[in-house]
Amino acid sequence: MGLKSSLSKIFAFFVNRQLNQVRRNALGLQQNTFSDLIYQAKNTAFGRDHQFYSINNYEDFKKRVPVRDYEELRPYIERVSKGEADVLWPGKPAYLAKTSGTTSGVKYIPISKQSMPEHIKAARNALLSYIHETGNAEFVDGKMIFLQGSPVMDEKAGIATGRLSGIVAHHVPAYLQKNRLPTYTTNCIEDWEQKVDAVVKETVNQDMRLISGIPPWCQMYFDRLSAVSDGKRIKDIFPNFKLFVHGGVNYEPYRARMEESIGAKIDSIETYPASEGFIAFQDSQKEKGLLLMVDSGIFYEFIPSDEYFNEQPTRINLKDVELNKNYALILNTNAGLWGYSLGDTIKFVSKDPYRITVTGRIKHYISAFGEHVIGEEVEQALMNVAAEEHVDIIEFTVAPQVNPEKNELPYHEWFIEFGKPPADVPAFALKVDKALQKKNIYYSDLIEGNILRPLIIRNLKKDTFINYMRSQGKLGGQNKVPRLSNDRKIADELKEYVS
Known part of the structure; x- marks a missing residue:
């Protein structure tokens, strides 16, 4: 030593x-x-x-x-x-x-x-x-x-x-x-x-x-x-x-x-x-x-994420937080940010001491039909099934398809670049959908009520996300691909990369 x-x-x-x-x-x-x-x-x-x-x-x-x-x-x-x-x-x-x-x-x-x-x-x-x-x-x-x-x-x-x-x-x-x-x-x-x-x-x-x-x-x-x-x-x-x-x-x-x-x-x-x-x-x-x-030098505030867009949401400091509840993170700092909404959502997993996990972005969600699916739910559903199936995920993003062709039911469209793909992509997609339903009751109700059809996975070519980020001038550094979007901006640009 x-x-x-x-x-x-x-x-x-x-x-x-x-x-x-x-x-x-x-x-x-x-x-x-x-x-x-x-x-x-x-x-x-x-x-x-x-x-x-x-x-x-x-x-x-x-x-x-x-x-x-x-x-x-x-x-x-x-x-x-x-x-x-x-x-x-x-x-x-x-x-x-x-x-x-x-x-x-x-x-x-x-x-x-x-x-x-x-x-x-x-x-x-x-x-x-x-x-x-x-x-x-x-x-x-x-x-x-x-x-x-x-x-x-x-x-x-x-x-x-x-x-x-x-x-x-x-x-x-x-x-x-x-x-x-x-x-x-x-x-x-x-x-x-x-x-x-x-x-x-x-x-x-x-x-x-x-x-x-x-x-x-x-x-x-x-x-x-x-x-x-x-x-x-x-x-x-x-x-x-x-x-x-x-x-x-x-x-x-x-x-x-x-x-x-x-x-x-x-x-x-x-x-x-x-x-x-x-x-x-x-x-x-x-x-x-x-x-x-x-x-x-940071004084923290928290807003329950399901109240964030309310006209008068609950706004609390550290002493009133609850475990395993999603909060939007608000900062007041010794650099002069006041009541500043960082845009991230977190969850407390301990209060002795205060430990958190980052669960997503307050504006990165899918709620085209009121399901309000968030990043934590999507990531856990996908990674749990991928581990079970020995599938390797390089990167992914998800968007709603509200107006599908041929009068089909709307669905969530998952664009995934695999390292090691599943042998049967539709079967893999169905397992991920079932896992997501277990995590989000609103999404499950929409599937059960035939408002949405189960999710569809688009298998992307090798290096898709590197090429996409390059095309956006955002390759490397601190740039990240949004995992969830409530619109089709990223999804429509990824169509050309589907294998």
């Missing part, structure tokens, strides 16, 4: 003691965060507009600050992006994180000098929690790769602007820099396919021990590593590769193919970072869910 790994175990011990304090005092820490946020922002333009000086408790806050999505908060953010100070948070932001919104086009999310360190601390603590629980620290002595966006910054009104992963690259602790790949030059390559090829060239002969990134793009990296290594599996290319760190999408639909490419099961750590804040990370290999970051 090397010096770094030995020291990391000591560091992990002390960090875990701090995290235990956080786990035990979540509600108090959230109340402290709430009070601190209101106090610091009371003299900003937003604070004055919403009478922060008269907010004494959470009930006051709800009366004065409505829930808003990005579009509704945009007038304030545009003032920030033009260089105005003291708009949403004191001073000017340290960065503007550039993201691709599904409904808002390009979005610019402020990151303050107070919020930036929280991103780094949470990522660090995820690794240290793993070391403390498992005792496995050898990865610290080898090379680590973080597949991420370019660290090259643009400027808007004197504020550095870039992708979150590129911004974070400028804040990697010095003790990790010597171990970290790819090189800065390679990381700056904008074209994703050129970048992956360059990363492969730089890493194929290195002692890679930790790999981190969004699963579909890591899979692309693995495929190209194998291609230049005479078809070897990743465990044979990197014998000491022991830890995969992932986030951005649910890993389960990718796990089987990733492990097949690797050639072994390895430990993984799930993280939940967003440009708006680092929300949670997997702090245990034994317990389900991700530990909610309650002391990181």
Whole structure:
């Protein structure tokens, strides 16, 4: 064991003691965060507009600050992006994180000098929690790769602007820099396919021990590593590769193919970072869910997902949440986001400590006939049947077909790219449909009542989703394919890829 790994175990011990304090005092820490946020922002333009000086408790806050999505908060953010100070948070932001919104086009999310360190601390603590629980620290002595966006910054009104992963690259602790790949030059390559090829060239002969990134793009990296290594599996290319760190999408639909490419099961750590804040990370290999970051400058609110689109939905804070109930996640942050609807849905799987799972997107659902099928239900139905049938799923998306030809009943149309396809696709589709009916009673009623016919699967050609994302200018980085759509925009474009 090397010096770094030995020291990391000591560091992990002390960090875990701090995290235990956080786990035990979540509600108090959230109340402290709430009070601190209101106090610091009371003299900003937003604070004055919403009478922060008269907010004494959470009930006051709800009366004065409505829930808003990005579009509704945009007038304030545009003032920030033009260089105005003291708009949403004191001073000017340290960065503007550039993201691709599904409904808002390009979005610019402020990151303050107070919020930036929280991103780094949470990522660090995820690794240290793993070391403390498992005792496995050898990865610290080898090379680590973080597949991420370019660290090259643009400027808007004197504020550095870039992708979150590129911004974070400028804040990697010095003790990790010597171990970290790819090189800065390679990381700056904008074209994703050129970048992956360059990363492969730089890493194929290195002692890679930790790999981190969004699963579909890591899979692309693995495929190209194998291609230049005479078809070897990743465990044979990197014998000491022991830890995969992932986030951005649910890993389960990718796990089987990733492990097949690797050639072994390895430990993984799930993280939940967003440009708006680092929300949670997997702090245990034994317990389900991700530990909610309650002391990181974010005050959380929650709206039951089935009430989200109501005129006056229930709006609660952490002390009133229930287990196994879907909530839309609302953020108030030390970067100046207030009553901000992140767009994600989560579910609490523990309240001692507060751990969550990410269940989908509030606007990614299918409800053409009132069924309100959500991402969690679709993913679980598909992956459970795929595991039973030994079927390999590369990627998929689902959309309603409301106006089928030949006067047929409407149905849900599933576009799936298989790695290992089922021997009988219609029979496989029927099993998935039955599994989905068990998870969603409204969908089951529509099938039983002959309002909908069982789902239909379209088998897609190899590399369909890579080619589709390339055609959209969204190949690589933090870009993801929506799993569910309530319209036909993506579905109609995928028709040409049906095999």
